[in-house]
Amino acid sequence: MKLSATDLKHMQWSLALLVVLALVGGGMVFLAQNTIQQAQNKNRQAIADRNATQGKLSSARDEEREIRAKIDHYKELLDRGYIGPEQRLVWVEEIKRIKEARKLIDIQYEFLPQKPVDTLLIPEGAVGGGYEFLTSTMKLQIQLLHEDDLLGFLDDVKRNVQAYVLIRECHIERTPAGSPLQQRGPRPQLKADCTLEWITLRAKT
Template identity: 30%
Template sequence: MKHPPLAALKLSLLLVLAALLLAGGGILWSRGQAQDAGLALQQQRSALNGARQQLDRSRQQQQLIATHLADYQALTARGFIGAEDRLAWIEAAQLANRDAGLYSLDYRLTPRAASLPALARGLPLGQTSMSLTLPLLVETDLMRFLNALKARAPGIYRVQGCRLSHPGDASFEPVNQPRLQAECELLWFTVAVESRTSQ
């Protein structure tokens, strides 16, 4: 029996071995590429889900804004949202005093302070105290003044309290002059609008 020449087969065996090595290397490289592509696909899916969630949140916020825009604009026009309009508050008190047919009015405003957290519910709600002193002829003058102020008030306020007193110890005279004095404290509420700077 004749054996094939080993020298002639050596080249063929080397070519087959090189082809097997190249095929194995190609399989390993393609497996690595497939894993990288799978990771990239997973990252893209995560980014897509995040973008969808953000789009859903934006749509919800847009719907919320559309639902409450008229209320927001009404509160802004009323002076509740934005900067304090102290001059308008003073003018409203003076006009209410005139409408009620009263005699004079003294006022004092304090600086704006933060409201109680229970009132604010997360809003930047502030309050400004206004102290009023006005002479009255009779007790019902105070209610007339407060009703006139309610009709003229350019914002949202609350009457903290009023106190009636008799200034001095003057005896009664049948003259149409104020014999009572009312001291009231009002709280004017405003929501500060945060200024957003563009980046």
């Protein structure tokens, strides 16, 4: 089959049109792929930004809860009288009240001068945890009918006084027969020698 010059001319235009269409189609495919890739990148970035924002919000909420917990803890310590100057006169009155309420035979005690706590009481020492820890050591001698008297006295002290009371040591022994302490009133059966630490806190400045 022979093609005329006119046919060849038409074929050339058709081929040229096909080439142009192929190029345009290829360009559109590339543009579509590039658009999809950009959309995917933006979506990934949006997810990353959202996750980062959620992380910051979660961290902020955690910090807020921690601050609120510290404030509540501080208020609790303040309400219990743990923070601030020691209330030694109030302590003395409370000990007297407990003795009378429990009808204890005899209590003798002495408070030593206030001082910073040592590392045996608090591992971080006197400035642990954002506070200065101060203690007044109490030397206690108490005459008892039975051990429950001592336990009740110590429990009342720890629950009612405005200080954190730490029992450092207690030694209990039987009262010797014929002791002068037995000449009047109920006869004490036991004698306890205890060392207590009356701890108060002062916020560091």
